[in-house]
Amino acid sequence: MPRWLEDCRPFAHNGSPAAYIPELAKAPKEALGVTLLATDGSTISGGDSSQMFTMQSISKVFTLLLALMSNGEEAVFAKVGMEPTGDDFNSMLKLELVEPGIPFNPLINAGAIAVTSLIPGIDVMDKTLRILEFIRYLAGDENIGYNIAVSSSEAATAYRNRSLAYFLKDNDVLDAQTDVEELLSVYFNHCAIEVNCHHLARMALILAHGGLDPLTNRQLLPRRYVQIAKTFMLTCGMYNASGEFAIKVGIPAKSGVAGGIMAVVPGQYGIGIIGPALDRRGNSIAGVRLLEAMSVECDWSIF
Ligand SMILES: NC(=O)CC[C@H](N)C(=O)O
Numbered sequence: 001m002p003r004w005l006e007d008c009r010p011f012a013h014n015g016s017p018a019a020y021i022p023e024l025a026k027a028p029k030e031a032l033g034v035t036l037l038a039t040d041g042s043t044i045s046g047g048d049s050s051q052m053f054t055m056q057s058i059s060k061v062f063t064l065l066l067a068l069m070s071n072g073e074e075a076v077f078a079k080v081g082m083e084p085t086g087d088d089f090n091s092m093l094k095l096e097l098v099e100p101g102i103p104f105n106p107l108i109n110a111g112a113i114a115v116t117s118l119i120p121g122i123d124v125m126d127k128t129l130r131i132l133e134f135i136r137y138l139a140g141d142e143n144i145g146y147n148i149a150v151s152s153s154e155a156a157t158a159y160r161n162r163s164l165a166y167f168l169k170d171n172d173v174l175d176a177q178t179d180v181e182e183l184l185s186v187y188f189n190h191c192a193i194e195v196n197c198h199h200l201a202r203m204a205l206i207l208a209h210g211g212l213d214p215l216t217n218r219q220l221l222p223r224r225y226v227q228i229a230k231t232f233m234l235t236c237g238m239y240n241a242s243g244e245f246a247i248k249v250g251i252p253a254k255s256g257v258a259g260g261i262m263a264v265v266p267g268q269y270g271i272g273i274i275g276p277a278l279d280r281r282g283n284s285i286a287g288v289r290l291l292e293a294m295s296v297e298c299d300w301s302i303f
Contacts, residue, residue, distance in 0.1 A: 001046040005032055008275075008289040009047075015277035015285035018257040020160075023153035027053070027259065027276035032286045035197035036294075037205045037270045039214045049197035053274050054150050056256030057089065058200065059131070059190045060112040061207075061229050061237075066134050067106075067118040068225040076118060079173055080104075080111040082232075089239045089282055090160045092167060101171035107236040107254065110164045114173050116187045124182050128189040138206055138220060139199040150258075151185075151192035158184065191256075200262040200272025207252070208264045230264060238288075241281045248292050250301025259284040263291055265300050 009032045019025040033048030067076050085104045087093050095101055095110055103111035121127030128146070136144045154161075165180045174180070206213050207230055211221030233252035238245040245253065253263035259276035261284055271294075275287035295301060 001034070001044055004290055004293050005034065005047045008032060008286045008293060011286040011289045012275060012277035015279050017259065017276040018278055018282070020157065021150065021154045021257070022157060023147075023150045024054070024258055024276075029277045031259075032275045032290065033197050033273065034290060035201040035272045037198070037201035037272075039205070039209070039268060041215050043198070043201070045197065048274060049272070051274055052194045052196050053258045053260055053276070054147050054192045054194055054256070055135075055200075055260060056191045056258045057107065057109075057112070058254045058256040058260050058262050059135070059193055060107050060115070061233060061254050061262070062135055062138070062203075063112060063115050063119060063131060063190055064106045064232065065221060065225055065229055066131060067115045068228065069222065070120050071118050073224075073228075076106070076115065078102075079114040079118065080106045084236045084240075084242060086240050090164070092160075092164060095164070095167055095171065101168075102173050103168070105232060105236045107232050108239075109161055110168060113161065113165050113183065113187050114168055116190065117174050117178055117183050119186065124185045124189070127186045131186075131190045132193060135193055135195070135199075135203070138203045139195065140202055141199060144199065145194060146189050146192040147194045148192070151188045154188045154191065155185065158188065161187070195260070195272075197272035197274055200260060201270040202272075203270065204262045204264045204272065205270030208266055208268060208270050230266075233264065238283050239281050241279075241283055241288075245283075245288065246303075249288070249295045250303050251291075251295060253291065255283045255287070257282050259287065261287045261291065265298075266302060268300075 237254040261273040263271040275284035
């Protein structure tokens with residue numbers, strides 16, 4: 001592991017932390033950490049694996065699962081599609097071009113905002129806590145919280161997400177009674193949930209076993225919904241680099257703009273990675289290299 005980490009760390013020079021959320025720009029550019037959690041509970045960690053970072057888009061996998069569990073498949077797929085876009089994660093393009101104006105999938109920003117509108121709760125805090133409790137439950141850590149500075153920083157500069165959300169309201173993807181600003185607050189809060197590599201690996205291991213936690217032998221998530229989530233991770237989880245990632249790494253994964261990646265080796269491992277410097281498509285530049293090196297050496301591709 002140390003060799004892989006040191007081989008991959010220099011790739012961070014070719015990228016930089018996300019700057020469109022000012023608070024994320026402060027992240028240490030050269031950080032790189034990884035945790036691999038195996039089915040028998042054995043762990044391999046290296047580098048900055050204990051560093052805390054915000055989940056950002058990785059949280060979208062869990063809001064999708066929670067929305068499916070609370071509303072069922074039919075209600076969720078009335079609001080989002082099942083296809084990759086080939087566009088940037090925050091693009092508006094297809095919302096206007098392709099009828100009926102529902103976001104293409106739940107892992108792009110527009111789709112995730114639509115999914116967040118399905119999270120039950122009476123107000124912003126109630127919904128935020130519901131998502132937070134779900135993450136705590138799966139990651140097995142009651143101390144997980146969300147970073148208010150990051151959430152506020154995003155709220156202050158979220159011109160693009162605000163446009164997407166109002167566009168969705170105009171397209172009737174959001175119900176008439178939806179308060180867009182409140183919905184966005186819930187979305188920014190869940191993106192700002194703070195974890196480390198071990199937490200991501202713990203949650204990924206549950207996905208790797210179809211919702212069964214192999215460490216406690218309890219079925220925590222419905223198998224069908226985990227199947228849906230992993231399929232989206234494979235086809236859309238690395239934004240518009242998902243095709244290349246499927247060829248080079250070949251496992252379901254989800255990245256976030258804070259530099260996290262959660263990856264699943266079906267039946268075997270849960271993996272968490274942090275590397276804040278991003279490539280132009282918004283994925284951790286050193287993190288992707290690290291996953292590629294590990295996947296090639298261990299023959300993880302599912303194909
Ligand atoms: N790709 C991401 O991680 C995006 C999440 C971020 N909170 C945003 O909405 O822009």
